[in-house]
Amino acid sequence: GENVEQHPSTLSVQEGDSAVIKCTYSDSASNYFPWYKQELGKGPQLIIDIRSNVGEKKDQRIAVTLNKTAKHFSLHITETQPEDSAVYFCAASKGALDNQGGKLIFGQGTELSVKP
């Protein structure tokens, strides 16, 4: 089955710097790659996602890139702010929810700390 590896497990940056979190996946049939942010005491919340027919997607200070050949995708946060401090999860999925083929497989999580 699908396996998603996420690095680093912890990341500390200074406010204003950029942060990059990387994930690799094993199943070449995966075609949907969301990123979730979990703030302390809350459930994860989707912040951005990308599908396999595009290589990059941006939304203000966050961007995600996808390299299908290498089977890895990354989250980029520019001009980091203290409120970006949270745990970030990547995930991968193959699509339709039939016979568990489309369920999300999550990475291990990255704890991002942005120091003022």
Add this chain to the structure above:
Amino acid sequence: DVKVTQSSRYLVKRTGEKVFLECVQDMDHENMFWYRQDPGLGLRLIYFSYDVKMKEKGDIPEGYSVSREKKERFSLILESASTNQTSMYLCASSLWAVETQYFGPGTRLLVL
């Protein structure tokens, strides 16, 4: 506004007890999910349901069962709680099969 609620934020149970975790969503979503979250392991899928009275095993279903009698409610049941089931449990729902999942705040369960 999208909302997924879970019956308890914190729960302490004894080994061998039967435990019910309740999840309710108000978005008329078809799909509902139960995950457990452990440090270094990310979120692991326990069970999911794509329709009322339907359920499918996830990656770690052993020791758990689920019930979905109504569209808005998805219950996770620990038939006989064990200490290795101490964890954070997250419920989620989504409209379509693989689209945005909306998570509840989680239930932190401690089994003594």
